[in-house]
Amino acid sequence: MAELPLYDPPKVGGDILAYCSKCQGEFSHVVVSMVDRKPARVQCKMCKGNHNFKRIGDSRARSVSRSSTPSGAPRKQIVLAQDYWQQQMDLQKGKPLKPYSPKQTFQKQDVINHVTFGVGIIEEVRIDKKIVVIFRSGEKILVHGIG
Numbered sequence: 001m002a003e004l005p006l007y008d009p010p011k012v013g014g015d016i017l018a019y020c021s022k023c024q025g026e027f028s029h030v031v032v033s034m035v036d037r038k039p040a041r042v043q044c045k046m047c048k049g050n051h052n053f054k055r056i057g058d059s060r061a062r063s064v065s066r067s068s069t070p071s072g073a074p075r076k077q078i079v080l081a082q083d084y085w086q087q088q089m090d091l092q093k094g095k096p097l098k099p100y101s102p103k104q105t106f107q108k109q110d111v112i113n114h115v116t117f118g119v120g121i122i123e124e125v126r127i128d129k130k131i132v133v134i135f136r137s138g139e140k141i142l143v144h145g146i147g
């Protein structure tokens with residue numbers, strides 16, 4: 001009498017030893033689907049979870065490559081903002097400098113002098129009493145025309 005193998009050749013609905021990441025070990029699974037005579041998806045008999053078939057060796061190699069997240073280094077905006085500010089300043093050359101106050105009403109392309117941020121050019125006047133101002137340090141949103 002030939003001995004029965006511990007596991008039959010894999011077939012859909014058959015048993016197979018596979019790694020379950022939930023149960024954290026190799027346990028008996030039921031083959032759910034096959035690709036190229038190899039089990040593709042399996043169901044864990046312990047937790048009843050469906051997952052791709054893998055052995056311990058596979059999972060280790062895969063978890064390493066997955067841990068790295070794509071991290072595009074954020075571009076430094078400060079230099080660009082400064083260049084843009086200089087450009088806008090050149091365009092508004094000769095314009096009178098208006099001291100900034102939230103009570104004042106400003107127009108697009110007015111050149112203002114802000115106590116904290118310095119000289120800035122108004123890029124956009126919004127309907128909600130807000131102005132977008134380009135300062136050397138970058139764009140700021142301020143209020144105007146209140147009070």
Ligand SMILES: [Zn+2]
Binds near residue numbers: 021022046
């Ligand atoms: Zn499991």
